[in-house]
Amino acid sequence: MLFLMNHEEIRIGSSVIKIVRGDITQERADAIVNATNASLRPGGGVCGAIHTAGGPAVTEDCRRVMADREPLVPGEAIATVAGDLKARYVIHALGPVWHGGEQGEPEALASAYRTSIETADKLGLQSVAFPSISTGIYGYPLMAAAHVALRALRLALERAHSVREVRVVLFDADAYEIWLGAAR
Ligand code: ADP
Numbered sequence: 001m002l003f004l005m006n007h008e009e010i011r012i013g014s015s016v017i018k019i020v021r022g023d024i025t026q027e028r029a030d031a032i033v034n035a036t037n038a039s040l041r042p043g044g045g046v047c048g049a050i051h052t053a054g055g056p057a058v059t060e061d062c063r064r065v066m067a068d069r070e071p072l073v074p075g076e077a078i079a080t081v082a083g084d085l086k087a088r089y090v091i092h093a094l095g096p097v098w099h100g101g102e103q104g105e106p107e108a109l110a111s112a113y114r115t116s117i118e119t120a121d122k123l124g125l126q127s128v129a130f131p132s133i134s135t136g137i138y139g140y141p142l143m144a145a146a147h148v149a150l151r152a153l154r155l156a157l158e159r160a161h162s163v164r165e166v167r168v169v170l171f172d173a174d175a176y177e178i179w180l181g182a183a184r
Contacts, residue, residue, distance in 0.1 A: 010150070010183055015157040017150065017166045019183055021176040024169040025053035028086040030125035031079070033116045035133045036092035038071035040078070046131045046171070050090060057083035058090055074104075075111030077119050089123060091116045095134030098141065109134055109145060110152035117156035120163050127165040132175055142175055146182035 010017040024032055024046060034050045037043050040062035042051035051059050061080035072078065077093035093116045096108035112133050120128045133149070134140035153166055170176040 008180065008183075010154070012154055012157050015160070015164045015166075017153055017157070017168065017183075019168050019170070019176070019179050021171075021173070022169045023049075023171060024129055024131050025049050025085065027129040027167065027169055029127040029129040029165075029167065030087065031089040031091050031116075031120050031123070031128045032082070032085060032087045033077070033128060033130045033133070034090050034092045035131050035136070035138075036072070036094055038073070038094055040066050040072070040080075040092050045136045050085070054083035054085045054090060057081055058085070062092065074108035075115060077112060077115040079119050079123060087129070089120075089125070091119050091128070093133060095138055095140065098134065098139040101144070105134075105140065106144075106148045109140065109148045113149050113152040114156045117153070117160055117163055117166070121160045124162045126162055127167070128163055129167045129169050131169060131171070132179065135175065142178045143182060146179045150182055 008019045035046050042048050072094040074094050074096040077091050079089045079091045082090050093112040095112045096105040135142050135145045
């Protein structure tokens with residue numbers, strides 16, 4: 001069952017999705033999710049910020065992980081160490097580039113959220129912080145992305161064993177307001 005507790009909290013059984021405004025690089029959570037690129041390089045946007053805040057340990061672990069595998073396809077996620085971040089792990093999730101919505105973008109975006117929760121669950125983690133995946137450089141419209149993400153998060157939390165708390169951390173006021181609207 002899903003109902004809204006207040007302006008920024010959605011309860012799902014004993015779990016919760018919180019919608020907050022802030023900088024994800026400052027989050028204290030068992031894992032923070034990175035909106036990465038296919039090769040897990042530092043890049044720009046939230047990804048660049050996470051690599052900078054996490055320090056060389058994060059970038060090094062990305063290189064190690066990618067050394068013996070193919071680039072990620074949209075919807076995949078991989079965990080690495082979190083370096084200097086206030087988290088135990090970074091889960092690097094690849095969202096889709098927006099091409100108008102008819103090329104599997106919603107499915108890939110839902111998969112990025114679901115796979116991140118599944119990855120955290122396999123590690124036995126309780127709390128996971130997400131940015132708004134794909135809605136920056138990748139151009140996914142915010143309202144549509146928030147609806148897809150919230151549905152995927154709710155379904156994933158219903159199935160999770162250890163993950164109990166998800167925080168969606170919105171950097172700017174517009175994104176925060178749009179996510180609140182989607183939650184309502
Ligand atoms: P993508 O390539 O998946 O679109 P971006 O990094 O371009 O990823 O943007 C994803 C979202 O993350 C955007 O809404 C952007 O405003 C937001 N963002 C950027 N920096 C931060 C940060 N430090 N904390 C949280 N969100 C951030």
